Amino acid sequence: MVYVGAEADVQTIAVATDAQGHGWGRVLLDVLIEDARSCGCAQLMLEVRADNEPAIALYAHAGFEVISTRRSYYGPGEDAVIMRLRPIPKMLVPAS
Numbered sequence: 903m904v905y906v907g908a909e910a911d912v913q914t915i916a917v918a919t920d921a922q923g924h925g926w927g928r929v930l931l932d933v934l935i936e937d938a939r940s941c942g943c944a945q946l947m948l949e950v951r952a953d954n955e956p957a958i959a960l961y962a963h964a965g966f967e968v969i970s971t972r973r974s975y976y977g978p979g980e981d982a983v984i985m986r987l988r989p990i991p992k993m994l995v996p997a998s
């Protein structure tokens with residue numbers, strides 16, 4: 903995670919392939935959300951490949967909204983979706 907002023911940016915979240923689908927991604931994301939909130943951030947941002955349906959679903963379930971698309975952000979024809987969580991809710995996990 904990167905912090906810039908009142909904004910935090912999720913760089914990446916990853917769960918080992920054989921451990922996916924068991925709630926660990928949401929646990930990791932909740933910890934990052936709570937960390938951003940406890941640091942006083944007003945919003946949490948991230949970019950994700952437009953075809954990464956599991957990640958987009960994870961973020962959407964946590965309350966992130968799609969605010970824009972960046973064409974060919976990852977290379978020709980590989981778009982990025984920009985998502986934002988604002989305001990940052992209080993999560994039921996301890997801050998790191």
Ligand SMILES: CC(C)(COP(=O)(O)OP(=O)(O)OC[C@H]1O[C@@H](n2cnc3c(N)ncnc32)[C@H](O)[C@@H]1OP(=O)(O)O)[C@@H](O)C(=O)NCCC(=O)NCCS
Binds near residue numbers: 915921923925957
């Ligand atoms: C994205 C990632 C972190 C999710 O981790 P995970 O532990 O599998 O996710 P969880 O089990 O916590 O699932 C949480 C939510 O994510 C979504 N999700 C997870 N896997 C999904 C899949 N295969 N298809 C659709 N939605 C999925 C669902 O909304 C799910 O909530 P639900 O179970 O209530 O439906 C994992 O797939 C991963 O590491 N992917 C490779 C790295 C990556 O793409 N990271 C994101 C880069 S920005």
